[in-house]
Amino acid sequence: MSDAVTMHEPHGFPPEWQDRWHVAHSRIEQAGYGELVAAAYRRAGPELAARIGPAFAVRLASAISQVAIRSGRLAASLVPQAALLASRRFQGTVAMDSWAAALDQTARQAPEGVLPLLENTGKLVAALDAPGFIAFVRMGLHLADGNPERRRAFFALESAEAVRLIEGTAGDGGLAELRHGLGLFLGALWGISPPIAEAPPDAPEQMRRRPGFGGGGLRLPSAFAGFGGDEAKLLYRAAVAHIGAHHRFTRTKFPVAELKPMQIALVSLIEDARIEMLASRSMPGLSRLWRRFHVARPEGPAVAIALMARLSRALADPDYEDPHAWVKKGRALFEKAAREDVDNQQLSRRIGGLLGNDIGQMRLQFDARAYVVQPPYRDDNLGIWDFERDDDQVPVEIKTMLEGARIDQRVGDDGRREEAEDGDTERGKLVEAQDDDRSVVTNYPEYDHVTGRYRPNWCQVREMPGQIDSLGIAAALREARSDLVDRLTGLIKASRINRQQRVRGQTEGEFIDIDAGIDAMIARRAGAAPDTRVYCRYERRSRDMSVLLLIDSSRSTTERMRGSTSTVLEMERLSTALLARAMTDVGDAFAIAAFCSNGREDVRYERVKDFGRPFDAGALDRLAGLVGDYSTRLGAVMRHAGNDLRSQKSYRRLLMIVTDGEPSDIDVDDPDYLAEDARAAVHELNRDGIDVFSVVLDSAAESYARRIFGPKGMVRLDSIDRLPDLLPGLYLRMRA
Template identity: 35%
Template sequence: MNAALSLLARGLAGIDVEVQALAGTRAVLVGKRLLLPEGTGEERLRRAMVAHAVAHLRHSTPARLARALKPMGIAVASAIEDARVERLLCRDFPGLHGWFAESLAPVPDPLDLGFAALVARMDRMLMLPAWQDDNHWVNKARRLFDETVARTGLEDCDAFRAVASILANDLGQMRVRFEPRDYAVPAPYRDDNSYLWDFGEADTPPDEAIALQQSGALGEGCSHPSAGGMDEMEFGRYTYPEWDRKLERLRPDWCTVIEKLPAWQGLTTLREQATADSKRIPPLALPRSRHLERAHRLRRQWEGDDIDLNAAIEVLIDRRLRLQPDPRLFMRPGKGPRPSSLLVLLDLSASANDAGPHTVSLLDIEKRAALLLAASNTQGIDRLAIHGFSSNTRAEVYYYRLLDFGQPLDAASRATIGAVRGRYSTRMGAALRHATSHLRGEPAGQRAILLVTDGAPSDIDVHDPGYLIEDARQAVAEAREAGVHTACIAVDGAADAYVRRIFGWRNHGIADDVRTLPQRLARMSARLGMLRPG
């Protein structure tokens, strides 16, 4: 049998290829020697193994340095390289396509979003032009692969390495977990890809199990390595509906909001720093909204809806004394400060960690602006809360209560706000619904949510860019029905279209220069305070 397979390999490769038996489950290509597992009894599978190895011998560059790649990147690049060399070989030997196609891994469960399942679905998409898959990442792999073929052809392996880098980065953003020790190439006829790589000088050994973190989740030099919340205090879990724009209805109990406090590590240091910072942060000058208040009566008016009895008595006295009486005999309601409750809702997604001016992150500027606003509320007339949110699919919408209504802005509160970190995504609608629920319990008066964000709503389990925008718009409408005004400050020059769609043309502002965020936040909060209670 091995002799016949050696002849097959020689006929396809044009060179001598030694085929030997190997005690194992996976084919291994070492130089010009192919080691096939002894337990492979099916002739079609052994033929496909030989043909695939020949594809590497003819079209792959062996032993490329793996030092610049993480294990997941190596696995994705290997799968893309497998597809590339098989297409090149099938171009010369079209009949081999059937050998490969019938030996692919079985179709995975559509609900399985693990790394191996996604790679198996990608293998099938790249092998079978007519095959359809509803997964966004898998379809992106086919699109990028086909675009690269059209642009550079199949011979430029570096162009396909770039495709693999994009796809591996996407998997990291999707937080797909990869365990090298548990992973095997899905297609049983393909070798273990050790032929392609030189791991001798790799910074990260290929067999080292890693837990991928989202790119940029904690930022440079961050002293808070906890990503999951073992060290975060959880207050409770709440379910909310979500608007499906295609079905045009709410999906009940679709999202889970998890209330938390930031991780406690470093809070002592942050509290000391916050105490010092509070002495340096000047308060913003906030105009006070005023409204007619019948409890506050203005006396001796030229006109009004009530008689000022004291003024009337003085008129009678002046008449008896033959003096000119004061004609201001009326009372009317005066204008007093409008009671209001404002909830500042910060977008704590990973993109907020991006550097702004002078290398300060957008999140740091957001937190400073919120602290300035809170420090300006010294008269205690307005009730102010500062909350934040991020999301990791609909099952995990994290909601942080950084400063609650009625809570003093002391060093501990400042430290809590300073401890929060940006990560994950921006499922805005669920966060707005939960913020609205907090405002329902506030005293009657002006109640408002002021959202600060740096991008459109998004999450890794949603691939329709308009889906979460429409859900956020629906959440704003629900808040309006509950008597809660909503507004937004977007630190995004391209935000006009989506913030106008969500919040309306009057209820948003765009901070093209992030350094103007504190002033814009103050002006918008003052404008919200002047609106009539909902």
């Protein structure tokens, strides 16, 4: 045995494990990995044995050997120290065995990622628990179709996706786990349900640290630094409640005109206080919720940003006292204006302007680039200002504040301009199809069934202009199978998908109308003949339903259906035309769109007919002009189509997908990946009260359809004549 081994007795090992420990570190020493690796293992082994157990300390030798062989000596020398860091966070043998197994797997599948993974162990274990660390490693291993450089960047935390994952799970109460509950909370308070997005990682720091809104959606930080657990949950609730108050009480946007950044910030501050005062009148609990996050104190240097935080607290907390004359003046002006007419939004403009002039007279500096709204639940206020997008006179400081907060145009790979808007979320924001060459781009997450997590902003859905029929197909669709249209119309009318309505003044019914009963008793005691129509019942009297028909236009739809001379696309066009003609006769609101994909960054969504538009010759021409091309990335387009349906106020909303095959795309090898993402999208839509149903036009895809939509959420259609037989079952399930 070498002198080195003799000098390092295994003090952390019980007697029965000492021989195994000597064998383990002797094997490392004699393997030729170098003294750096051997010394690191000898130093860490006893502490790991005491902390986790001797079995783990001995087992770590295998991990060191794997890493040394596949990733080099430098990486191997970092394994023992990384194990110590992980053991201080991950409690127990099971968690540490999982950590070591993840390291082994990384060495086998992505040796280029082992060194950066070990170098970042401190950051990772500080932000992630043991299951989160395993999920992080798995996501890195499945990234970029095995591209070594992108995997290395992921483990080095140079990838935006890796950073989002770490920031989104750092501590308790991150946005990822609270998003659904925040939507319910916002709906309960203000009766609105805008999509909630995570702030993009490439946005300016101010936008990543504070909430924001615009374009029909909310933007929230992935996590609030320094807040965790219940406090983080309350902070997120305070944020969405504040934005909801803007939605209710900030009626119009303030024009920027010639205002300076300081004045914009102060007008926004006063407006924040005004809308919170109005909201607290009907919901006093909101005042207590917001007040807990005002922590400014009446001491410290009198710099502009600190004084603004103190004024914010003074306007929100009547018990707060501040000796500074500027803060006292701001409070006095606000209280006087609020007593006179707090509903007048212009008081914010007037008071903010006055206070801004005072700051200028005091020669206090204001750095718009570094300014972050206080307290942290308040949004960045970009959503309440009307910034002229083409105004070259806007100061550079304001342009910095605006970066990423409004629609911008960029050139896509196909040379066309694309538009993206801040505030879009995993639900995104749907806009009407354009007649010019622009395509609207919206980012959506995608569910990774391997890691059990969503990949934020992973897919880009691009709205494409519809092609016009050039082969005379529309004329055939306009007249085809009128007999089936009549049958479908009758079936749809008979379904009565609507809200129940209370019908009063009945001689018999399900319950008594209290008002009518009182009137009858008064008439009887007055000696008059009482009206005996004192009952009520519920009836379904009018239709109240919206349907979006989503058509698969991937390349596989150009193949012929089994046992038929027609292609799948021809069957899709015909069945959609028949349903559209029938729903037009009934009067149901409906829309039609088609989709295909060419990788996650080019998911195409082609509008055929929008809600509120007639199914006219133009819509029929676009339906007839559909051509089959590319692949079938289903989950992203379902989320995109869901936004159209969310905007409908109907009693029932249905997304009907007409497709021929399993989800697939050129950048995905795992056959289960897109199917599981599509199934997750179905659950998301169901939670929002949207029914999802699939009509499958080829039996080969039935197994995937059952997996995605469930046995009651799909039917297989092999002949157009079977459509009237299948439709009643769908409407019957919706009524249930």
